Amino acid sequence: MMWPLIRQIAKVGIVTEKPPVAQEMASAKRIHDEILKILGRALTIREVDAGSCNGCELELNALGNVYYNLEGLGIKFVASPRHADMLLVTGPVSRSMSHALAVTNEAMPDPKIVVAVGDCAINGGIFGTSYASLGGVSKALKVDLTIPGCPPEPIVILEGILTAVRYRLRPRTGEK
Amino acid sequence: MDIANLELSLSAMPAEFTLFRGEVSADEWSTAAFAIAEGHGQLVSLWGNQLNNGTFVLSVVYDIGTLVWLELPLARGRISYPDISGLFPSANRLQRAVGDLFGLNAAGATDSRPWLNHKMWPADYFPLRKVNSGKEEFADDLADDYQFVQVLGEGVHEIAVGPVHAGIIEPGHFRFSVVGEKTLRLEERLGYTHKGVDKAFEQLSAVDGYRLAGRMSGDSTVAYAWSYCMSLENIWNWKLPERATWLRAIALERERIANHLGDLGALGNDAGFAFGLSQFMRLKEDCLRLNKKLFSHRFMMDYICPGGVERDIDADGLAEILTQCRVVEEEVRTLQKIYDDHSGLQDRFMMTGTVSLEVATKLGLTGMAGRASGIIHDVRVDAACAPYSKMDVHVSSRETGDVCARVDVRFDELFESLRLIRYLIDNLPMGAIRTEYVERGAEGSGAGWIEGWRGGIFTALYVDSKGKISRCHVHDPSWQNWPVIEYAVIGDIVPDFPLINKSFNLSYSGHDR
Numbered sequence: 056m057m058w059p060l061i062r063q064i065a066k067v068g069i070v071t072e073k074p075p076v077a078q079e080m081a082s083a084k085r086i087h088d089e090i091l092k093i094l095g096r097a098l099t100i101r102e103v104d105a106g107s108c109n110g111c112e113l114e115l116n117a118l119g120n121v122y123y124n125l126e127g128l129g130i131k132f133v134a135s136p137r138h139a140d141m142l143l144v145t146g147p148v149s150r151s152m153s154h155a156l157a158v159t160n161e162a163m164p165d166p167k168i169v170v171a172v173g174d175c176a177i178n179g180g181i182f183g184t185s186y187a188s189l190g191g192v193s194k195a196l197k198v199d200l201t202i203p204g205c206p207p208e209p210i211v212i213l214e215g216i217l218t219a220v221r222y223r224l225r226p227r228t229g230e231k
Numbered sequence: 232m233d234i235a236n237l238e239l240s241l242s243a244m245p246a247e248f249t250l251f252r253g254e255v256s257a258d259e260w261s262t263a264a265f266a267i268a269e270g271h272g273q274l275v276s277l278w279g280n281q282l283n284n285g286t287f288v289l290s291v292v293y294d295i296g297t298l299v300w301l302e303l304p305l306a307r308g309r310i311s312y313p314d315i316s317g318l319f320p321s322a323n324r325l326q327r328a329v330g331d332l333f334g335l336n337a338a339g340a341t342d343s344r345p346w347l348n349h350k351m352w353p354a355d356y357f358p359l360r361k362v363n364s365g366k367e368e369f370a371d372d373l374a375d376d377y378q379f380v381q382v383l384g385e386g387v388h389e390i391a392v393g394p395v396h397a398g399i400i401e402p403g404h405f406r407f408s409v410v411g412e413k414t415l416r417l418e419e420r421l422g423y424t425h426k427g428v429d430k431a432f433e434q435l436s437a438v439d440g441y442r443l444a445g446r447m448s449g450d451s452t453v454a455y456a457w458s459y460c461m462s463l464e465n466i467w468n469w470k471l472p473e474r475a476t477w478l479r480a481i482a483l484e485r486e487r488i489a490n491h492l493g494d495l496g497a498l499g500n501d502a503g504f505a506f507g508l509s510q511f512m513r514l515k516e517d518c519l520r521l522n523k524k525l526f527s528h529r530f531m532m533d534y535i536c537p538g539g540v541e542r543d544i545d546a547d548g549l550a551e552i553l554t555q556c557r558v559v560e561e562e563v564r565t566l567q568k569i570y571d572d573h574s575g576l577q578d579r580f581m582m583t584g585t586v587s588l589e590v591a592t593k594l595g596l597t598g599m600a601g602r603a604s605g606i607i608h609d610v611r612v613d614a615a616c617a618p619y620s621k622m623d624v625h626v627s628s629r630e631t632g633d634v635c636a637r638v639d640v641r642f643d644e645l646f647e648s649l650r651l652i653r654y655l656i657d658n659l660p661m662g663a664i665r666t667e668y669v670e671r672g673a674e675g676s677g678a679g680w681i682e683g684w685r686g687g688i689f690t691a692l693y694v695d696s697k698g699k700i701s702r703c704h705v706h707d708p709s710w711q712n713w714p715v716i717e718y719a720v721i722g723d724i725v726p727d728f729p730l731i732n733k734s735f736n737l738s739y740s741g742h743d744r
Contacts, residue, residue: 059569060506070513102399106424108740110449110530115399116493117519120512134397149426149743150351150371152402155394181443186358186367187351187427206449208529 071124086217090129093220094140097129100216101139101163105156105195106149106188110206111173115143118209130216136162141219144196145206147175147182148189160196168219171201172212180205234297236270237263241299246465248614249297250678260289260303261313267293268318273595275680276689276706277315277325279333281361287335290704291315291322292678292689298614300678300691305335314340321595321711324421332359332429347422347743350375358430359702365430382408382416390725394423401739405728412724417717424743432703437463437694438537438671440703444690445532447705448741453479453486454683455690455705455741456535461616461679462692463537467672473660475539476617481552481655482531482540484648487684488559489518489530491641491648494736495563498638499570501730502579510566514559521555524548539665549656556649567642580635584719584731587632596715598686598708600735603640604632610682622654634734644684671698685709685738707741 090098104112115132118125125131133139136159148156160169171192174180184190192198200222202215234241234251241253255263272295280288289303289312303312314337316323326337327346334357336343345354352358352369381389387410394402404420428447432440444459445452457479464471492515499507519529525548526534527541534541544552570576586596591604601608609626611619627643629636676693686708693702712735719731 059565059572063510063565063569064506067510067513103395104399104401104424106426106740106743107401108446108449109401109738110446110452110532112399112401113449113493113530117512117516120516121509122513122516132399146424147426149424151349151423151425152394153371154375155402155423159395181446182426182428182431184368185365185427185430186356186363186369187425187430205446205532206530208523 070121071127072122086128089217090220097131098141098216098220099131099133099139100141100143101134101136101159102132102143102145103152103156103159105144105146105152105176105192106182107146107173107175111145111176114206114209114212115145115172118212123209123213125213136160137164139163139167141168141170141216142196143170143172143216144192145172145176147179147184148192148195150187150189153189153195156195168199168222169196170215170219171198172215173207174203174205177201177203234295234299237266237299239263239301244300244465244677245468246678247461247616248610248680250300251297252300252302255301255303257303257313260291260301261315263293263301264291264315264318267295267299270295271592272296272299273597274315274319274321274711275687276691276704276710277322277329278691278704278706279329279335279359280693280702280704281333281359283361285361287333289329289335290691292691294608294613296613298678298680310334311336311338313338316340316342319595320593321714324714325710331357333357334360344378347425349377349422358427365427365433377420379406379418379420380416384410386410387415403739407725407728409725412726414720414723414725414728417720417728419713419717421713421739422743424740426744428705428744429703432700436699437466437692438698440692440700441536442533444703444705445535447744448707448738449530449532450490451486451683451685451688451707451738451741452530452532453482453535454681454688456533457483458679458681458683458688458690459692459703459705460535460537461681462677462690463679463694465677465679466675466692466694469538469666471539471617471666472663473617474543474662475664475666477655477659478540478544478664479535480618481544481652482526482534483681483683484652484655485518485522485552486531487648488645489515489522490684490736491645492518492559492563494733495566495570495638495641495645497733497736498580498634498730499576501733502576504573504576507566507570507576510562514562517555518559521551525551536665538667539663543664549659552652553656556652560646560649563642563645570638577635579727579730580638581631581633583634583723583727584716584734585631585633586715586719588630590718591632591715594715594718595711597711598682599640599644599684600637600712600715601686602626602628603636605630610680610687614680616681618655622651624651634730637734683708685736686712705744707738709737709739709742712737713742
């Protein structure tokens, strides 16, 4: 049983690519170091689908595949908002998800970063604003960064996540 | 069953597949439902519509070997119609959705709880009525007090899960009633991703609607766009160049392959076999990257458009697809052998989440999951449009109806899709890829039906004289299959739920709209 499995693993080898992010960050170690410097540990993310078509979720899941190897960079998705540094929200925020989204946000410890992923999370996108759709995450929460695309590709999401982390490093005034 | 037995006045509609349509009275609505249930026909979809004169029309589509679309016009001031959920259980939620969106009641239905309205809008506001713009906004101050069915007895307790789940997945609520680890009852509550799509359609012109249709469920964008375009092309009687439909089929089969690859990996992972996830997700990523290169989008969104497709694929591109088919086939054969020989994995897969043929037939289980329970039905064969009408699609099925059967059917279908793509490329006709816009056509209504990777995706489209959408109903097979999961989990332990759920992998967004 084990041999075919090991043979397949050996045959495929390591296919993880260099994270193709902005030039100055182009090595996994740099990203590692930067996240460590900012947070002192791995970056943890809680994702909430607030009414998306599932396209953004497909791309977020793709980030975990061996090509992007997100966890290898020191970034991981967690189940509990209490363990999360970052809230990633997709979808136009359906009114039926607005309560669950607010509760998830409240359950996260400060300081937290809120990132809106995808065109509909930015302004409702193709679904717009209606009796059933708030028309974007910023209608419900304070958003630190938006990542456009329908859906944004994994690389673009990765760049966005790293940008948001760096943005958080800057001292912000007037905050409690 | 024979359509003549229905004793209704029906007429054949211009469609890529056989579709009969006719008006019925309330009595005929009920008797037809009874006759079709007796004759083992299945419910495809049910929806409402409001005419310009303010009256309502209920529509139901059955599959009795051919599609039958019955319309029940309600007299002015009437808002009720006969319930059919006693005969077709999947009508329950469809009727409740019509209640939330139009304020029409199924008289005699035992379950009249709201379904899509989570008290986010007032009980007397009906978004799809023409008097409402859909832009109304309401204060979120109504207490949500949905009544779940309670299971009583010694040692019974409830586990409430969702709408936010542990992983990166869509939102929905599951209420388990359990004793120890054993599931006695599961009740689903969906509708969290309802974002008013039906109303949003009504602000679009018919030639633009395909983009919104392609965003009902991101994993089935090709099937939805095709189903939508087919309904429009039927209304306006547009004839497509052969090459266009063949390219559409290549995209549709690639969508099926990508989703089956992802699911096969995730199913391994849900049974504790992470190797499967990393191997299959790698192959899926390869497919998505080639999609990006050849179809301009990783999921091929907006590739299918009214009249054809957006972009041709040259000989080099076709050669790349063939190469990828060869690689994927070889790799998946290796992985299938590893899955089949892994006793721990098979132990989790076999006899878990079982849906017998009897239960599946009764509840109307459809699509890929239906085939895993022995319901041999596939729109690509039974209502084949071009180019499927020229191909011999082998329909895979199993009889055990467990997680293992749904895994096996996915493997079979993946190999079959690879074979179909090879055939399509080897015999791809030359010529245009898009109909020149002949005429924007007159007002009318029509239907489209396409076998997405989950099952049949049905569209009913109504276009007005200005070429605007006056109503668009898109139906995901998840409507039929969600209630079946409530049966599939009975007697299994709670930790098997994620595995069972994944083996169906139903759409939340496609259902909630």
